[in-house]
Amino acid sequence: MVVQTAARQADVGTSNVPGEETILSVNNIEVIYDHVVLVLKGVSLTVPRGGIVALLGANGAGKTTTLKAISNLLQAERGEVTKGTIEFNGDKVQALSSNALVQLGCIQVMEGRHCFEHLSIEDNLMSGAYTRKDGAAAIRRDLEMVYEYFPRLRERRRSQAGYTSGGEQQMCAVGRALMSRPEMILLDEPSMGLAPQLVEEIFEIVKKLNEQEGVSFLLAEQNTNVALRYATYGYIMEAGRIVLDGAADELRENEDVKEFYLGVGGEGRKSFKNVKHYKRRKRWLA
Amino acid sequence: MDALYLMFVDPFVQMADAPDFFLQVLWEGLVSGVLYALIALGFVLIFKSSRIFNFAQGIMVVFAALTLVGLYEMGLPAWVSVGVTLLVMYGLAMCVERVVLRPLVGQPDIILFMASIGVTMFLIGFGEFVFGGENKVMITEALGIPTGAIELNPFDGFVLIEEKDLTAVIMAVLLVLGLLLFLNKTAMGRAIRALGDDPQAALSVGISLSQIWVLVWFIAGVIALATGIVWGARAGVSFALEVIAYKALPVLMLGGLESVAGAIIGGIAIGLLEKIFEIYWGQPLLGGNTETWFAFILALVVLLFRPQGLFGERIIERV
Numbered sequence: 238m239v240v241q242t243a244a245r246q247a248d249v250g251t252s253n254v255p256g257e258e259t260i261l262s263v264n265n266i267e268v269i270y271d272h273v274v275l276v277l278k279g280v281s282l283t284v285p286r287g288g289i290v291a292l293l294g295a296n297g298a299g300k301t302t303t304l305k306a307i308s309n310l311l312q313a314e315r316g317e318v319t320k321g322t323i324e325f326n327g328d329k330v331q332a333l334s335s336n337a338l339v340q341l342g343c344i345q346v347m348e349g350r351h352c353f354e355h356l357s358i359e360d361n362l363m364s365g366a367y368t369r370k371d372g373a374a375a376i377r378r379d380l381e382m383v384y385e386y387f388p389r390l391r392e393r394r395r396s397q398a399g400y401t402s403g404g405e406q407q408m409c410a411v412g413r414a415l416m417s418r419p420e421m422i423l424l425d426e427p428s429m430g431l432a433p434q435l436v437e438e439i440f441e442i443v444k445k446l447n448e449q450e451g452v453s454f455l456l457a458e459q460n461t462n463v464a465l466r467y468a469t470y471g472y473i474m475e476a477g478r479i480v481l482d483g484a485a486d487e488l489r490e491n492e493d494v495k496e497f498y499l500g501v502g503g504e505g506r507k508s509f510k511n512v513k514h515y516k517r518r519k520r521w522l523a
Numbered sequence: 524m525d526a527l528y529l530m531f532v533d534p535f536v537q538m539a540d541a542p543d544f545f546l547q548v549l550w551e552g553l554v555s556g557v558l559y560a561l562i563a564l565g566f567v568l569i570f571k572s573s574r575i576f577n578f579a580q581g582i583m584v585v586f587a588a589l590t591l592v593g594l595y596e597m598g599l600p601a602w603v604s605v606g607v608t609l610l611v612m613y614g615l616a617m618c619v620e621r622v623v624l625r626p627l628v629g630q631p632d633i634i635l636f637m638a639s640i641g642v643t644m645f646l647i648g649f650g651e652f653v654f655g656g657e658n659k660v661m662i663t664e665a666l667g668i669p670t671g672a673i674e675l676n677p678f679d680g681f682v683l684i685e686e687k688d689l690t691a692v693i694m695a696v697l698l699v700l701g702l703l704l705f706l707n708k709t710a711m712g713r714a715i716r717a718l719g720d721d722p723q724a725a726l727s728v729g730i731s732l733s734q735i736w737v738l739v740w741f742i743a744g745v746i747a748l749a750t751g752i753v754w755g756a757r758a759g760v761s762f763a764l765e766v767i768a769y770k771a772l773p774v775l776m777l778g779g780l781e782s783v784a785g786a787i788i789g790g791i792a793i794g795l796l797e798k799i800f801e802i803y804w805g806q807p808l809l810g811g812n813t814e815t816w817f818a819f820i821l822a823l824v825v826l827l828f829r830p831q832g833l834f835g836e837r838i839i840e841r842v
């Protein structure tokens with residue numbers, strides 16, 4: 238949503254599709270918790286401007302850790318990026334606080350929604366505008382916009398967020414992020430604990446936000462099926478590494494993905510390590 | 524029989540017999556009560572936004588009052604001294620944030636508590652070093668606080684209201700209302716409440732911990748100065764002033780550490796109850812001086828039955 242200067246655009250790298258401009262690139266990062274637990278072992282990914290990229294993988298694969306590394310929320314959990322770089326709009330952003338990153342236009346919607354439960358829905362949304370300096374009128378306009386995307390939030394705007402339904406809380410969390418006028422949203426497991434129909438509803442809104450507001454998304458999901466229908470590109474993580482990536486429709490047709498993540502085929506989930514024709518890709522070496 | 528009568532009947536007979544005196548007692552209770560409420564509010568704001576039980580609140584009252592009087596004695600006009608003292612309290616808030624809170628972020632609560640004891644020790648030493656250890660007199664008149672008394676005549680009797688106390692009540696009420704407005708109507712206030720609810724989410728939307736911490740410690744500083752002025756006007760400015768802040772502890776036990784409403788209602792309730800108990804039970808039956816401990820006993824009794832305090836924020840649970 239922010240206008241780029243020409244100079245800045247010049248040194249923005251390219252994404253996985255040639256000719257597309259990159260908004261976010263993560264280059265071979267390592268994350269260590271508590272100074273000893275190595276959780277990310279060299280993760281690289283890129284998100285093109287205006288894209289929806291899915292980060293897939295089972296429990297504990299490291300999706301949340303990756304998103305938190307990007308948004309600089311690891312420190313509060315005694316985690317640390319020890320290697321690699323993260324660039325947003327071509328600028329290195331690891332050293333920034335989450336506050337500064339939100340001001341640059343990159344915001345995270347945390348796993349498990351994390352609404353401010355004693356605050357009203359409207360106060361929740363307004364708290365998303367904390368970093369803005371463009372005045373009350375602009376903020377009110379965006380509040381209206383959020384209510385247009387999420388009519389249910391308008392109905393519940395005076396309710397304490399803690400007493401609204403899971404779906405409403407997820408909408409509240411996304412709406413709250415929107416209030417910061419982001420260029421990019423890091424969306425962590427939006428489908429968690431929601432009925433299939435609601436999941437669909439949330440993803441439809443993500444798509445609309447992407448198309449109409451130009452917001453880029455990196456979304457972490459266990460729900461591979463839905464995520465790959467809405468995303469343009471996907472990365473699959475396992476045990477702290479990216480083990481496979483590709484265009485969303487390719488991934489959907491990929492036999493291994495079908496077998497292990499889409500629930501097609503026989504023996505349930507196994508590790509990619511056990512699959513003969515799979516070769517781990519080390520993208521950062523390529 | 525006699526003891527039972529003295530305990531359960533006589534006090535009420537006296538209240539009914541001399542309603543004007545009862546009003547006087549209520550008024551005195553209210554004066555301390557609003558101040559307890561104000562201080563408790565300072566505690567609650569700091570606790571909600573940084574999980575620190577701020578042991579230093581008491582000494583901040585002394586420090587603010589000492590600074591104010593000290594500056595005045597150096598020759599600054601009274602209101603300029605107030606302004607400079609506010610600046611000093613702001614500086615203190617920034618130092619605490621920079622030197623204590625920021626390096627200790629994410630540490631266990633007990634460490635933060637110990638750190639606030641450290642701040643206390645520092646303020647005692649620093650205050651004595653700069654302004655000396657001897658008692659001072661609050662610059663009540665220079666600040667234009669009236670010192671007369673108003674006589675009211677309800678029930679054909681009379682109630683004496685000291686203008687100093689009236690000033691204290693008005694100021695405390697205004698400050699409490701101002702704080703409530705601030706918390707509920709401004710973006711910063713909303714951010715303080717948000718941080719109290721879910722620190723991680725607050726970080727994720729870009730709420731800056733540093734900004735909020737400086738702000739709440741500054742608010743605590745303003746509260747400390749206000750209480751220092753009005754309580755100092757009654758009791759003089761010495762390190763004994765600290766005691767008033769410790770009265771906030773039972774208030775917090777009663778009201779719950781996280782509840783703004785609890786701090787206000789709990790503070791006023793304790794102010795009233797301890798005064799009533801002292802006059803009608805303490806003095807005739809226990810030889811007086813019950814105000815020093817009554818509130819703590821009351822709070823302990825309440826805690827036995829409601830560990831979260833009377834007004835502890837309702838914990839919202841859903842899966």
Ligand SMILES: Nc1ncnc2c1ncn2[C@@H]1O[C@H](COP(=O)(O)OP(=O)(O)OP(=O)(O)O)[C@@H](O)[C@H]1O
Pocket residue numbers: 270271274276294295296297298299300301302303314315316348459
């Ligand atoms: N604060 C922490 N301290 C130590 N280890 C952690 C911490 N947070 C996560 N981990 C570990 O890091 C690994 C990756 O966790 P992460 O939450 O990133 O996975 P995830 O892919 O998001 O999983 P899920 O789908 O369950 O959300 C896990 O093995 C987890 O135990």
Ligand SMILES: [Mg+2]
Pocket residue numbers: 300301302348425426
């Ligand atoms: Mg996760």
